[in-house]
Amino acid sequence: MNKPQVFDLVIRGGTVVLPEGPAHIDIGVHDGRIAALGAGLAAGRVELPASGRIVLPGGVDAHCHMDQQPWEGRATADDFRSGTLSALCGGTTTVIPFAMQMRGQSLADVVADYHERARPKAYIDYTFHLIVGDPTPELLREELPRLIAEGCTSVKIYLTYEGLKLDDYEVLEVLNVARQEGAMVMVHAENDACIRWLTEHFLKARKTHLRYHVMSHPAIGDREATFRAISLAEVIETPILICHVSAAGAVEEIRRAKARGLPVYAETCPQYLFLSAEDIDTPDLSGAMCVCTPPPRPRENQPAMWRGLLDSTLEVFSSDHSPWNYTDKISGGPDTPFTRIPNGVPGIETRLPLLFSAAVNGGRMSLSKFAELTATTPARLYGLYPEKGVIAVGSDADLALWDAEREVTITNAMLHHATDHTPYEGMTVRGWPVTTISRGEIVWDEGEVRSEAGRGRFIAAKRPFTPQPGLPPVLES
Numbered sequence: 001m002n003k004p005q006v007f008d009l010v011i012r013g014g015t016v017v018l019p020e021g022p023a024h025i026d027i028g029v030h031d032g033r034i035a036a037l038g039a040g041l042a043a044g045r046v047e048l049p050a051s052g053r054i055v056l057p058g059g060v061d062a063h064c065h066m067d068q069q070p071w072e073g074r075a076t077a078d079d080f081r082s083g084t085l086s087a088l089c090g091g092t093t094t095v096i097p098f099a100m101q102m103r104g105q106s107l108a109d110v111v112a113d114y115h116e117r118a119r120p121k122a123y124i125d126y127t128f129h130l131i132v133g134d135p136t137p138e139l140l141r142e143e144l145p146r147l148i149a150e151g152c153t154s155v156k157i158y159l160t161y162e163g164l165k166l167d168d169y170e171v172l173e174v175l176n177v178a179r180q181e182g183a184m185v186m187v188h189a190e191n192d193a194c195i196r197w198l199t200e201h202f203l204k205a206r207k208t209h210l211r212y213h214v215m216s217h218p219a220i221g222d223r224e225a226t227f228r229a230i231s232l233a234e235v236i237e238t239p240i241l242i243c244h245v246s247a248a249g250a251v252e253e254i255r256r257a258k259a260r261g262l263p264v265y266a267e268t269c270p271q272y273l274f275l276s277a278e279d280i281d282t283p284d285l286s287g288a289m290c291v292c293t294p295p296p297r298p299r300e301n302q303p304a305m306w307r308g309l310l311d312s313t314l315e316v317f318s319s320d321h322s323p324w325n326y327t328d329k330i331s332g333g334p335d336t337p338f339t340r341i342p343n344g345v346p347g348i349e350t351r352l353p354l355l356f357s358a359a360v361n362g363g364r365m366s367l368s369k370f371a372e373l374t375a376t377t378p379a380r381l382y383g384l385y386p387e388k389g390v391i392a393v394g395s396d397a398d399l400a401l402w403d404a405e406r407e408v409t410i411t412n413a414m415l416h417h418a419t420d421h422t423p424y425e426g427m428t429v430r431g432w433p434v435t436t437i438s439r440g441e442i443v444w445d446e447g448e449v450r451s452e453a454g455r456g457r458f459i460a461a462k463r464p465f466t467p468q469p470g471l472p473p474v475l476e477s
Helices: 079-089 106-116 137-149 169-179 192-204 211-215 219-236 248-258 287-291 297-309 351-360 367-381
Strands: 005-019 021-030 031-037 045-048 054-057 057-059 090-096 098-100 129-131 154-158 184-188 241-242 264-268 400-409 427-440 439-443
Touching: 005 031, 005 079, 005 367, 005 400, 021 367, 054 057, 054 367, 057 351, 079 090, 079 427, 079 439, 090 400, 090 427, 098 106, 106 137, 137 169, 154 169, 154 439, 169 184, 169 219, 184 219, 192 219, 219 241, 219 248, 248 264, 248 297, 264 297, 351 367, 351 400, 351 427
Parallel strands: 005 045, 005 054, 057 090, 098 129, 129 154, 154 184, 184 241, 241 264
Antiparallel strands: 005 021, 021 031, 054 400, 400 427, 427 439
16 A cells, blocks of 8 residues: 555554564554654654553454354343444454354344444454354255355354254354355364263253353364364364364364374463363352353463464464353352353453463564464464454554563453453453554553444455355265
């Protein structure tokens, strides 16, 4: 783009994390986009001093739930208003929540409703993943290709959960459409039969304590389902992404697939690095704050998750923000069985600080690697790059300024979600996003929200892969 005579905004003197590495330069912004990068840029209408700050791409949270249709009679605590507000206060400038179709529903109707929910409320930009829970011939033939063409270019499928789970035949059908349309398929990979069988037998034995939530979702079931999802994608010859990887065995299956050259991608989330099965196994119901699926594994599992992040077996770090109120989780009283506790933890605002503190300030990870995991790679995989996820001329001016030395003790009272708890209560982190910029507008600065609901825009995602029309190669041999 042509450099303007006067910039709308100049961010001056920060350590800017570019694709090639950090540099001490200025950023000139015009018309919501990055117009220039370099030292000594001309003055802007607004000058933002960034000396002593690290300037990172605004976070892309590629896995979060908000304003979703009620699940088992309950609605998430966050709608698009509180959910996106919480995101921007944590340094995130783009979110990708889920338009969820269940059996008997029209996915197109669900997406239309989701647009209406988001449009007046979102503070920051967004696109949608599509959850396919009922792959009817009409959906596969008409609805899904049309929705992908309209900019929803990622599809999530489940191998468990009543009302959502697909059998292997249905998985192959969805994978085939994704291949033909150039869409990414995300897989919730748990073995449904294992979960149902173990749950039934625990309940028969009156074993209802919180610890049995973890035990009824065994890590071996994750490994098997991950291997199965990879195998089905290999038949169709199309890329997939394994969501919220929690277990060392699943990481190993993904690593093996990558070593064979398969286009398999994977994400993990804060709860699998900073929470554990031991946090769920409490004498009272406070452990319900950490209940999610897949569940956090025993503490000895965490080093394998860190290795997966650091060696790029796991390329995406998302929140899987699933904001249920604690009061809803324990609505059955002190004897609430594990099967009655909604699965999910909030984390959209704490995602980036937790990783920055432990990984960057902890000496495990470079700033460039942090930017790749939290912004650049999810933007690439979901068709938002280079508009989102990178600091480059021509990209949207979506940025977060960080005070790398600021120590913050996390409390729910300081967060901006609508949930009545955080599982990270009392954790102290070093490094915090102090200013957030969305399309050149300062929307969060030193504790002050400087934006309004409804300014966020729907971003029509590009197809992340080249469409492959026709039959899969296995049928053409």
